Amino acid sequence: MLKKPLSAFLFIIIAAIAIPAAGLWLTEKETTQAPVQEEDPTVDVIRSDTQKTESVPLEEYVAGVVAAEMPASFEKEALKAQAVAARTFILTQTLKGMDVTDTVDDQVFKDEEDQKELWGADFETNKAKIEAAAQETEGEVLIYDGEPITAAFFSSGNGQTENAEEYWQSAEPYLISVASPWDAAAPNFEQEVVLTKQEVEEKLGVSLPGSGVVGAVIKKTTGGRIGSIAIDGKTFTGREIRETLGLPSADFQMTVSDADVVITTKGYGHGVGMSQYGANGMAKEGKDYQDIIAHYYPGTVISDAQTFLNR
Structure with a gap:
């Protein structure tokens, strides 16, 4: 964490108390030659x-x-x-x-x-x-x-940032969903993650269908990510799925293909606050x-x- 620098003012007061009475007869020139410098934090x-x-x-x-x-x-x-x-x-x-x-x-x-x-x-x-x-x-x-x-x-995001409370369950008035169209230029804007069906079932504690789309989206967030999704009778938040399966973002779709689950995602990160690729797009x-x-x-x-x- 940051260390606070010693105040020059405090230093001077302490020094003044310690100086004998005779030392008070310093000239103005002498007292201004060596000012005390504050250290950088x-x-x-x-x-x-x-x-x-x-x-x-x-x-x-x-x-x-x-x-x-x-x-x-x-x-x-x-x-x-x-x-x-x-x-x-x-x-x-x-x-x-x-x-x-x-x-x-x-x-x-x-x-x-x-x-x-x-x-x-x-x-x-x-x-x-x-x-x-x-x-x-x-x-x-x-x-x-x-x-x-x-x-x-x-x-990078999916074209929109996220409300803090919809990802962290803690609202901040300055961490609200805003448009971020510059994200589309990011190299990690769209990605594909392939996991084995067995791995997904074990990590989520569910049984997946033999083929087709996995889960039914119950709610989307303001930022267009998965708010909640039902899979095999269990309900998950998008954040839970993202973190449990190690996905790039909470904007995803899962499809079973043979022994694998193919997951397509948009954006990289939690989506709250400043998009770095969005910032670069604005600067350009x-x-x-x-x-x-x-x-x-x-x-x-x-x-x-x-x-x-x-x-």
């Missing part, structure tokens, strides 16, 4: 490979998240939107007192060595581009009603990161992280 990250906690400067951490969570080939304005979302996420976790890992359980983080391995010969170019995206949004976080938001994001159309943020997190405003760290 840092993030404590539990590294998955070592299980050790590393302290990383905040903006370096943000750049490392952008490097891991979004392709470096994306438009700069999309990278900047991701930087703001990443910074907001870590601030929210800090204010909650939560530990932070470098995995998808929180948000993926790659340090310089990881980035070299990821990008190879393109390391210097990609690093400069992503660091610029972090620096040009330095300190910026998203707030709603005066508090930092849950800045959810995902890879000339929208800046503030436009992207306003679209995917409606009603939020940009604020300064330091305001909350100093509380």
Whole structure:
């Protein structure tokens, strides 16, 4: 989590108390030569490979998240939107007192060595581009009603984002379903997953038909994903099916074909918040990161992280 920097003001007060009376006769020149500098905030990250906690400067951490969570080939304005979302996420976790890992359980983080391995010969170019995206949004976080938001994001959708309460059963006024037509350009927009019939039956605890479409959709979500579906007399949410079978998204259709179940899906991720491919599509159309943020997190405003760290 973020560590709050020592206040220069507090340091000066303590120092003044400790100074003997004779020391009070310092000249104005002497007292202004060496001002106390505030340290930059840092993030404590539990590294998955070592299980050790590393302290990383905040903006370096943000750049490392952008490097891991979004392709470096994306438009700069999309990278900047991701930087703001990443910074907001870590601030929210800090204010909650939560530990932070470098995995998808929180948000993926790659340090310089990881980035070299990821990008190879393109390391210097990609690093400069992503660091610029972090620096040009330095300190910026998203707030709603005066508090930092849950800045959810995902890879790509089915053309529409999802209401938070329809996936997580927890409503947020800024995590509501909005159109995301740019998702159709994502390489993972439509996918096909093939599982054995036996595996699906065992994981879901059902018996499947010999052929044909599996299940009857009871309800669709606002974002066009499976809200609930009945299979062999049992009712599941789309999220349950997605997570149990390891599907890319909760927008799916299952069909039995011989000994296999063929599952077609649209989008990749939970669908709540900012679509990364949608952000890139908006940037390609000339929208800046503030436009992207306003679209995917409606009603939020940009604020300064330091305001909350100093509380």
